[in-house]
Structures are given as C-alpha cells and as structure tokens.
Amino acid sequence: MILVTGGAGFIGANFVLDWLRDGDEPVVNVDKLTYAGNAETLAPLANDSRHIFARVDICDRAALDTLFATHRPRAVLHFAAESHVDRSISGPGEFVQTNVVGTFTMLEAARAYWNGLAGGEKEAFRFLHVSTDEVFGSLEATDPAFNERTPYAPNSPYSASKAASDHLVRAYFHTYGLPVLTTNCSNNYGPYQFPEKLIPLTIINALAGKALPVYGDGKNVRDWLYVGDHCAAIRTVLQKGALxxxxxxxxxxEKANIDVVHTLCATLDELRPSSSGAPYAKQIEFVKDRPGHDRRYAIDATRIERELGWRPAETFETGMRKTVRWYLENSEWIAGVTSGNYRHWMETHYAGQA
Structure with a gap:
C-alpha cells in the first residue's frame, strides 16, 4: 500500500492512474478536492478496490494519523500543493497554508508513523516529496541549467512556499532520520491538466474561438516534461533513489512560450481545423506580463539518468501531439472542469489585460 497526497490533481491523478494500470499495489489517495482537484479524473477507478479515496486536508493531523494507522502504507508520495503562480500572487496565504503548513503536518504524521514501525517495515519506508524547478529562480539565456546543487532563489509566493517545503523535508532527514527523497521537476503537460495553465488553456480557447493570451513578449522559456514521463521518473526515484x-x-x-503556442496552433490546424478555415495562430493576443515573471527555467536531468537510469520517453513533438489528441477526445471532462470557480477566476484575472 502506498499513500498519495493530491491524487485528484493533475500530476497526482496521472500518477495514481499509471500506478494502478501498471501494477496491483493499492493506493490510498488523499485529496482535499479544491478547485484543482477533480474527482472526475479518477472516474475510471470508481469500482477498483485497489483505490481508496479519502477527502482529507493535509493540514488535518488527526485525520492523517487515522489514515496511517488504518492503512499502514510503505511509502508516501507527496504531490499535494497549490501550484499556480498567478493565484499565488493574488492570494499567497493559501499557498503558505497548503505548501508549508501542509507539508509540515505530513512530515510530522509520517515521522510519528515511521517511528512506530520496526525491522524491515521501518527500513523500507519512504517519504517522496514532489517539488518544482521554480525554487531555483530565473536563468539568463546563457546560464547553465539548474542542477541538484543550484542555490535556491524563489521569486514568487508559490515558488517560495515550495522552497520552504523542500527545506522542511531536508531538515526532517538530517534531524530525525526520516527516509525522504525529493524531486524537482520542470513544467509538466499532458492529460487532465487544469485549464488555467498555458497548454490546456490554449487548446480550449482555440477551439472555442477565443483569444489565446500570451504573457509579455512570449519569450519566457520553460523546459517541458510530459506528465507520463514524470510519473515514470517518480516511480524510479521511489525504487532506486538514495535517501x-x-x-x-x-x-x-527548452521552448519559449510563444513557440509552444504556435506548435499547439499548428497541431490543431492539422487535427481539428477551425470552421472558418483561418489558422488558430490568428487568435494569439499578447497580454500584460505578470509581476516577477521568471525569464527562463532549464533542468539538467543528467543525475537521474546517470545514477538511476531514467530518461524521458517523449519528445516535445510526440508529447504535444498526444496531449492535443487527448483534449480533442475528452470534451466531457473539459466541460466539467471549465465551469464555476474556474470560469469566474479566468474572467477576473484576464479582464482588461489585452
């Protein structure tokens, strides 16, 4: 049995679905079901006895203690986090609560549980913390990519809260001996991503005939990672990573945001041409840049390949094509998630920015 936090969110849900597709080990899935947690993503597991869902806030220590005592997991995979930079700028408090206080509470609950284990169970236990490359700050065009020894320099409330959580995880290893692992990933994309992020937002808006908003000059660079590759890497770190x-x-x-949008438009032109026949790229609109927008992120993933044997299976082109096809084939999921709170937030955030 493993315990996954944030398993109804984008990356966490993909991980749970992949885990149960590829093996039989049960999952306790802990999620508060905020705006970004979508139970519909987990619909394929509705009648699967291997999937145990618990609607629990990771800041609720008593509920966590009960889950640990009841299910006795051999590992925790901690995905749960507030993760959207724009939301962290308008409401940083929730990010501190979930990402810092929530991670602290998880660590305390896991430490208490781990201290109660003995022998092989105690030796085998792992706490894997999933983090982001944004903790390292921003790179200039000629700077080397982030590696595992790059100093932390977060520039947004989101990345600062994730940096704090990373430091807590490290401290619990060095102070208490809790057997932790940490991963820092680049920008994920793929199925089930909440549509306030660049790629799903572009696809959905393009199909709806709406503007495709691009921040600033569109030349902010990110390293793009297909979510299925990320899930495979996490499984590898859980199995082989050094404590x-x-x-x-x-x-x-590494791709500039404007190049990502043009790639998406060209793929949609091919797979689902607009009714007017006009290229989707004509819908691109540049909007006012967000405060403190990091210019470039780049990940040096040499270590995980050298030491653990993992390398992504998808190229940018194959991963993007898979992603576009998924969104074209899953209109019901999109309709469910693009209502209510999401729609209100998008209208409020992008109003008057063009």
Whole structure:
C-alpha cells in the first residue's frame, strides 16, 4: 500500500492512474478536492478496490494519523500543493497554508508513523516529496541549467512556499532520520491538466474561438516534461533513489512560450481545423506580463539518468501531439472542469489585460 497526497490533481491523478494500470499495489489517495482537484479524473477507478479515496486536508493531523494507522502504507508520495503562480500572487496565504503548513503536518504524521514501525517495515519506508524547478529562480539565456546543487532563489509566493517545503523535508532527514527523497521537476503537460495553465488553456480557447493570451513578449522559456514521463521518473526515484537526496526531472525540451503556442496552433490546424478555415495562430493576443515573471527555467536531468537510469520517453513533438489528441477526445471532462470557480477566476484575472 502506498499513500498519495493530491491524487485528484493533475500530476497526482496521472500518477495514481499509471500506478494502478501498471501494477496491483493499492493506493490510498488523499485529496482535499479544491478547485484543482477533480474527482472526475479518477472516474475510471470508481469500482477498483485497489483505490481508496479519502477527502482529507493535509493540514488535518488527526485525520492523517487515522489514515496511517488504518492503512499502514510503505511509502508516501507527496504531490499535494497549490501550484499556480498567478493565484499565488493574488492570494499567497493559501499557498503558505497548503505548501508549508501542509507539508509540515505530513512530515510530522509520517515521522510519528515511521517511528512506530520496526525491522524491515521501518527500513523500507519512504517519504517522496514532489517539488518544482521554480525554487531555483530565473536563468539568463546563457546560464547553465539548474542542477541538484543550484542555490535556491524563489521569486514568487508559490515558488517560495515550495522552497520552504523542500527545506522542511531536508531538515526532517538530517534531524530525525526520516527516509525522504525529493524531486524537482520542470513544467509538466499532458492529460487532465487544469485549464488555467498555458497548454490546456490554449487548446480550449482555440477551439472555442477565443483569444489565446500570451504573457509579455512570449519569450519566457520553460523546459517541458510530459506528465507520463514524470510519473515514470517518480516511480524510479521511489525504487532506486538514495535517501536524503534530490533528483531533478526534466524533459530536455527548452521552448519559449510563444513557440509552444504556435506548435499547439499548428497541431490543431492539422487535427481539428477551425470552421472558418483561418489558422488558430490568428487568435494569439499578447497580454500584460505578470509581476516577477521568471525569464527562463532549464533542468539538467543528467543525475537521474546517470545514477538511476531514467530518461524521458517523449519528445516535445510526440508529447504535444498526444496531449492535443487527448483534449480533442475528452470534451466531457473539459466541460466539467471549465465551469464555476474556474470560469469566474479566468474572467477576473484576464479582464482588461489585452
């Protein structure tokens, strides 16, 4: 049995679905079901006895203690986090609560549980913390990519809260001996991503005939990682990673945001041409840049390949094509998630920015 936090969110849900597709070990899936947690993503597991869902806030220590005592997991995979930079700028408090206080509470609950284990069970236990490359700050065009020894320099409330959580995880290893692992990934994309992020937002808006908003000059660079590759890397780190160590997970795909949008438009032109026949790229609109927008992220994923044997299977082109096809084939999921709170937030955030 493993315990996954945030398993109804984008990356966490993909991990749970992949885990149960590829093996039989049960999952306790802990999620608060905030705006970004979508139970519909887990619909394929509705009648699967291997999937145990618990609607629990990771800041609720008593509920966590009950879950540990009841299910006795051999590992924790901690995905749960507030993760959207724009939301962290308008409401940083929730990010501190979930990402810092929530991680602290998880660590305390896991430490108490681990201290109660004995023998082989105690030796085998792992706490794997999933983090982001944004903790390292921003790179100039000629700077080397982030590696596992790059100093932390977070520039947004989101990345600062994730940096704090990383430091807590490290401290629990060095102070208490809790057997932790940390991963720092680059920008994920793929099925089930909440549509306030660049790639699903572009696909959905393009199909709806709406503007495709691009921040600033569109030349902010990110390293793009297909979510299925990320899930495979996490499984590898859980199995083979050295205790207390950090592993950077990247896609080896540095692309400017405007190039990502043009790639999506060209793929949609091919797979689902607009009714007017006009190229989707004509819908691109540049909007006012967000405060403190990091210029470039890049991940050096050499270590995980050298030491653990993982490398992404998808190229930028194959991963993007898979992603576009998934969104074209899953209109019901999109309709469910693009209502209510999401729609209100998008209208409020992008109003008057064009």
């Amino acid at each position: 207390g160590e950090t592993y950077n997970i990247g896609g080896w795909n």
